[in-house]
Amino acid sequence: xxxxxxxxxxxxxxxxxxxxxxxxxxxxxxxxxxxxxxxxxxxxxxxxxxxxxxxxxxxxxxxxxxxxxxxxxxxxxxxxxxxxxxxxxxxxxxxxxxxxxxxxxxxxxxxxxxxxxxxxxxxxxxxxxxxxxxxxxxxxxxxxxxxxxxxxxxxxxxxxxxxxxxxxxxxxxxxxxxxxxxxxxxxxxxxxxxxxxxxxxxxxxxxxxxxxxxxxxxxxxxxxxxxxxxxxxxxxxxxxxxxxxxxxxxxxxxxxxxxxxxxxxxxxxxxxxxxxxxxxxxxxxxxxxxxxxxxxxxxxxxxxxxxxxxxxxxxxxxxxxxxxxxxxxxxxxxxxxxxxxxxxxxxxxxxxxxxxxxxxxxxxxxxxxxxxxxx
Numbered sequence: 001x002x003x004x005x006x007x008x009x010x011x012x013x014x015x016x017x018x019x020x021x022x023x024x025x026x027x028x029x030x031x032x033x034x035x036x037x038x039x040x041x042x043x044x045x046x047x048x049x050x051x052x053x054x055x056x057x058x059x060x061x062x063x064x065x066x067x068x069x070x071x072x073x074x075x076x077x078x079x080x081x082x083x084x085x086x087x088x089x090x091x092x093x094x095x096x097x098x099x100x101x102x103x104x105x106x107x108x109x110x111x112x113x114x115x116x117x118x119x120x121x122x123x124x125x126x127x128x129x130x131x132x133x134x135x136x137x138x139x140x141x142x143x144x145x146x147x148x149x150x151x152x153x154x155x156x157x158x159x160x161x162x163x164x165x166x167x168x169x170x171x172x173x174x175x176x177x178x179x180x181x182x183x184x185x186x187x188x189x190x191x192x193x194x195x196x197x198x199x200x201x202x203x204x205x206x207x208x209x210x211x212x213x214x215x216x217x218x219x220x221x222x223x224x225x226x227x228x229x230x231x232x233x234x235x236x237x238x239x240x241x242x243x244x245x246x247x248x249x250x251x252x253x254x255x256x257x258x259x260x261x262x263x264x265x266x267x268x269x270x271x272x273x274x275x276x277x278x279x280x281x282x283x284x285x286x287x288x289x290x291x292x293x294x295x296x297x298x299x300x301x302x303x304x305x306x307x308x309x310x311x312x313x314x315x316x317x318x319x320x321x322x323x324x325x326x327x328x329x330x331x332x333x334x335x336x337x338x339x340x341x342x343x344x345x346x347x348x349x350x351x352x353x354x355x356x357x358x359x360x361x362x363x364x365x366x367x368x369x370x371x372x373x374x375x
Contacts, residue, residue, distance in 0.1 A: 014040045015195045018054075024139075025169035027162070029176065029186035029203060031210055036192040038175045042066060042144050045173060060139025060171070061089060065129050074118035078109065078128050081117055089136045099135045106157070107131040127154060134161055141165060143174040155326075156358045159185065178287075179207050179256060180325045180352035211255045235341040238275050239334045242312075243268040244348040246330065257321045259355035259364050265317040269334045269343065271307045278304055278342065280315040283331040284323075285347070292328065292362050296335070322364045325355040 015037045022028050030038045043049040045056055046064040072081045082103055086096040104113055107127040112120065120128070133141060162185050165172060176182055182189055182203055189206040191199040199209045247264040248254050257263055265282050281296030297304055297315060307313065313334075329347040336342065355364070 013052075013195055015044070015051075017196055020190060020197070020200065022171055022173065024171055025166065026187045027166055027172040027174070027185055029174060029182035029189040030192060031176070031179065031182055031189060031207065032192035032198075037195040038192055039066070039144050041192070042142050042173060042175060046142050058140060061137070062140045062142060063089065063133040063136050063138035064142040065126075065133045066142070066144045072117045072125070072129065075116055077116055078107075078113040078120070082128070082132050085132050086136055089138075091136055095137075099137075103128075103131045103135045106135070106161075108154075123154070130158060134165065138170060140171045140173070143172070145175050145177065156360050159358050178327050178352065179210070180327065180354035183207060183256075183352075183354050184325060184356070184358075207256070232346040233344065235334070235343040238273045238336070238342040239269045239271045239278065239307075239313075241267060241269050241332055241334060241343045241345050241348075244330065244332050244345070246349060246351055255350070256352045256354060259325060259353055260320060260322055260366075262318070262320050265319065265330065265332075266314065267317075267332050267334075268312065268314045271311045271313070272309055274306075274308050275336075275342075276306045277337050278307065278313075279335045279337065279339075280304070280313070281333045281335060282317055283333075285329050285331065286362060287327040287329070287350075290362070292323065296333075298337075321353060322366070323353045324359045324362055324364050325353050326362075327352050 018037075018041065020028075030041065032038055040049065042064070043066060044051050045058065046062060046066065047056075047058075048064075048066070073084065076084065079100075082100065083093070083096050086099070087093075091099075107113070107124075107130075109120075109124045109127055112124060113128070117125065117128075130143075133143070159181070162172060162174075166185075166187075172185075174185070186203040188201065189203040190197055191206050191210050193213070198213075199206050243266075245253050245266045246255070246257070247266060248257070249262050251264075254263075267280055267282065269280065279296045279298045281294065281299075283294035284292040286292060295317070304313065304315075328351055330349040330351065331344075331346045332348050333344040334342040335344075
């Protein structure tokens with residue numbers, strides 16, 4: 001160390017003062033912002049990391065599906081990796097032979113089961129890794145954000161498998177940023193913040209606490225620069241979007257919506273220049289960016305008239321949210337009559353759609369089933 005210089009070392013605790021119990025057959029969801037310690041906690045419970053202080057007591061066989069790329073040898077084929085992982089879990093060769101057809105059927109990667117894992121897409125990898133983890137007969141299943149990689153059909157299949165595991169009294173710990181999924185699957189939830197437990201208890205209560213913290217942070221940032229934030233913003237500045245809200249039937253701002261629930265998307269904008277016949281529009285996307293639904297005041301045949309600099313406009317879009325349970329984003333825009341943008345704001349709000357029933361795709365078409373037998 002140079003004379004007169006100060007020591008630069010500081011201790012960083014990824015987790016601190018963590019303590020909880022999970023009962024046999026319970027499903028525990030872990031939520032929290034990036035960097036709060038969720039993945040570290042799962043690695044410690046899995047035995048991959050050793051805690052600096054304290055201990056983990058686990059009774060039963062643990063199967064863990066953690067970060068993508070961990071656990072499989074990239075040079076081995078999918079089949080060879082299944083056998084390797086099964087043997088590490090303590091299964092005999094005959095037990096793996098018996099489980100192999102079910103693993104292949106669930107993963108649905110076809111002839112790629114014989115190809116080296118390094119040739120797999122991320123979706124193929126997670127299919128096989130998840131299928132292996134759930135078919136090695138674990139007592140405890142630990143999953144870190146695995147369903148974010150797969151497509152909607154595979155994710156729905158995994159959700160059904162989680163429910164089956166719960167019926168079999170398999171203990172499940174899982175991390176997910178999909179708050180609707182946490183509500184649907186969890187018996188209990190824990191919110192981690194800055195490496196500590198901020199809240200734990202009923203999933204709906206914990207998630208409401210988390211949403212409240214996120215909204216407080218967003219409002220604090222918005223107050224600093226007076227601007228609504230999103231993933232990408234562009235436009236000529238004729239008008240500016242100053243607030244975006246999703247409201248429930250009681251007029252309360254929400255970030256979680258039940259499938260079929262009536263909601264209002266409220267967009268408020270301020271004009272910086274005089275303008276005639278502008279448009280205001282909204283666009284819903286899935287978490288992977290697929291466009292689900294979009295409309296604007298022109299499509300809905302609602303002319304807005306003339307505006308002067310300084311005028312503020314508030315537009316409400318009333319919808320019934322017949323979407324399948326997953327996370328969506330809301331993009332909003334103010335535009336000229338020719339479609340060019342005053343202010344376009346991608347992903348202004350993220351929100352979750354929740355439902356007791358799982359469905360593939362994005363539209364909840366409320367199918368009714370009739371059936372009959374002829375002999």
